[in-house]
Structures are given as C-alpha cells and as structure tokens.
Amino acid sequence: xxxxxxxxxxxxxxGQSITISCTGTSSDVGYYNxxxxxxxxxxxxxxxxxxxxxxxxxxxxxxxxGSKSGYTASLTISGLQAEDEADYYCSSHTSSSPxxxxxxxxxxxxx
Amino acid sequence: xxxxxESGGGLVQTGGSLRLSCAASGFTFSSYPMSWVRQxxxxxxxxxxxxxxxxxxNADSVKGRFTVSRDDSKNTLYLQMNSLRAEDTAVYxxxxxxxxxxxxxxxxWGQGTLVTVSS
Numbered sequence: 001x002x003x004x005x006x007x008x009x010x011x012x013x014x015g016q017s018i019t020i021s022c023t024g025t026s027s028d029v030g031y032y033n034x035x036x037x038x039x040x041x042x043x044x045x046x047x048x049x050x051x052x053x054x055x056x057x058x059x060x061x062x063x064x065x066g067s068k069s070g071y072t073a074s075l076t077i078s079g080l081q082a083e084d085e086a087d088y089y090c091s092s093h094t095s096s097s098p099x100x101x102x103x104x105x106x107x108x109x110x111x
Numbered sequence: 112x113x114x115x116x117e118s119g120g121g122l123v124q125t126g127g128s129l130r131l132s133c134a135a136s137g138f139t140f141s142s143y144p145m146s147w148v149r150q151x152x153x154x155x156x157x158x159x160x161x162x163x164x165x166x167x168x169n170a171d172s173v174k175g176r177f178t179v180s181r182d183d184s185k186n187t188l189y190l191q192m193n194s195l196r197a198e199d200t201a202v203y204x205x206x207x208x209x210x211x212x213x214x215x216x217x218x219x220w221g222q223g224t225l226v227t228v229s230s
Contacts, residue, residue, distance in 0.1 A: 099170060
C-alpha cells in the first residue's frame with residue numbers, strides 16, 4: 001500500500017503552534033480511527049506521541065494533540081519548544097493488510 | 112519497565128542471510144503482537160513483519176525472503192532474512208503492539224540494529 005502523505009518540513013518559533021497533516025485514503029485514515037503519531041530524534045527509536053487519532057500515552061506532554069477530518073489526520077504541537085525539533089511520522093491501520101501504513105515523515109524545525 | 116533489545120545486525124553480502132533477535136522484558140511477551148519495522152538510511156519507516164496469535168504477515172517487499180517467528184518461552188522475537196538485497200539495508204526495530212486488537216499503534220520500540228547489505 002502507498003505511504004500516507006505528510007509535508008516534508010514544518011517550522012515554527014518557540015512558543016508558537018504548528019500543525020502537521022497526514023493524508024490517506026478511504027482504506028486507511030478515512031475509514032479507521034486508528035491513526036498514531038511518532039516522534040523520532042536523530043539516531044533514536046521512534047516514540048509514540050498520539051494513538052487512536054487523539055489519545056495521548058501516559059507521560060506525553062499535553063502540548064501534543066491529534067485530530068482527524070475525512071481523509072486527513074493532524075498533529076498539533078502547541079507552545080513549541082527546542083526539544084520538539086525532530087522527525088514526525090503518522091501511521092494508520094488499513095483495510096488492505098494487517099500491516100499498517102506509515103506516513104512519509106515531516107521534519108519539524110524550531111527557528 | 113518494558114524493554115526491547117535487538118541484536119544480530121551487521122554487514123552481509125548480497126544474497127546472504129542474517130537472523131535478527133529481539134529480547135523482550137517487563138511485560139507478558141506471549142500475550143502481545145510483535146512487529147519488525149525498518150528504516151533505510153535517511154528514509155522513512157516501513158512496517159516489515161507482524162506476528163500474533165500464531166499468524167504471520169509480511170510486507171510485499173520482503174515476502175518469500177523474510178520470516179518472522181517468536182519463542183514465547185524465551186521472550187524473544189526473530190526475523191530470519193534470506194536472499195538479502197542492497198535495498199534491505201536499514202535499521203531494523205522490533206516494536207510491541209497492544210493486545211486483543213489489531214496493531215493500531217506501537218507503544219514500545221527497541222533501539223534498533225543496523226543491517227548493511229553490500230556486494
């Protein structure tokens with residue numbers, strides 16, 4: 001299956017809010033409320049930030065929030081901090097396979 | 112504390128084989144679906160294999176070449192990789208999914224092991 005579409009890069013100043021989009025199809029993002037988001041710092045393993053579209057695992061800052069409308073899911077980071085600079089990937093369950101699909105990834109830069 | 116520790120990566124020639132292992136601790140390993148996810152240098156994430164309730168699934172890119180298995184008595188996940196190609200060069204992560212449901216997300220990841228395929 002094809003990767004979900006994310007913008008290659010998003011940037012913002014400290015304290016600002018940014019939103020990363022993740023666009024899929026009627027077979028994945030548009031059908032299931034099973035979108036997750038991962039943060040990955042260079043040389044590190046991905047870390048779960050959001051699951052089931054908008055739920056935060058224990059320990060994840062409430063500055064991170066998720067939503068979905070139609071075929072597009074979004075991750076919003078409010079009160080942007082230097083430590084938020086990382087790559088972010090969305091993922092969704094899909095009807096075409098038990099294996100889900102990841103997004104193309106977005107590099108977040110804190111100016 | 113949940114821990115996943117991969118091992119077995121390294122340099123292998125094109126057409127060669129390698130077996131990766133992922134030692135799990137801190138949770139009831141046998142109750143959870145486990146997966147392998149890889150990341151080629153400078154690229155995005157790709158879900159490679161999934162194993163749960165005795166069933167296994169592989170991405171089309173590795174079908175017929177890679178085999179995922181687990182030994183619940185040893186709390187260990189494996190990935191047997193045969194007929195390796197240059198495009199299999201990547202960091203391979205093992206990842207844990209939630210139980211009693213489709214793998215909607217990965218709540219824990221290992222630190223990864225690098226596989227380099229070269230002629």
